Amino acid sequence: MTPEDLTKSGTESGHQRALFMWSSLYEIRAKWPELKWLYAIPNGGQRSGSQGATLKAEGVKSGISDICFPCARKGYHGLYIEMKKPGNDQVTPKIKPGKESDEQIAFGVFLVEQGYLYRCCWTYDEARETLEWYLGE
Secondary structure (H helix, E strand, O other), X not given: OXXXXXXXOOOHHHHHHHHHHHHHOHHHHHHOHHHHHOEEOOOOOOOOHHHHHHHHHOOOOOOOOOEEEOXXXXXXXXXXXXXXXXXXXXXXXXXXXXXXXXXXXXXXXHHHHOOOEEEEEOOHHHHHHHHHHHHOO
């Protein structure tokens, strides 16, 4: 299985899983070992009422980005990525793209004000390219 195989689902989850698979590849980790600290923040998804209440009590908040990379580069303290469901394309014309919520936009603005880089990405390729740029020379 490759990262590209995971993107074939057309889901946000598939694209996010592809990004983490890519970041775990031997040749990628050899080039950028700091990617071992890339992590997901489980703020989304469908949960039962009791699970939601427990997670909220534990600090889960609406609007927080999906992915955090706590590595300072290019004058930023770190990078946050908000993944969204890929948009309309010729293969799957009925898919509606994901949209940033008002809370996600506000969190992104806050991050930038605090010296972090924030990006919203609709595909694995876009998220990977963001990380490659961020880690580049």
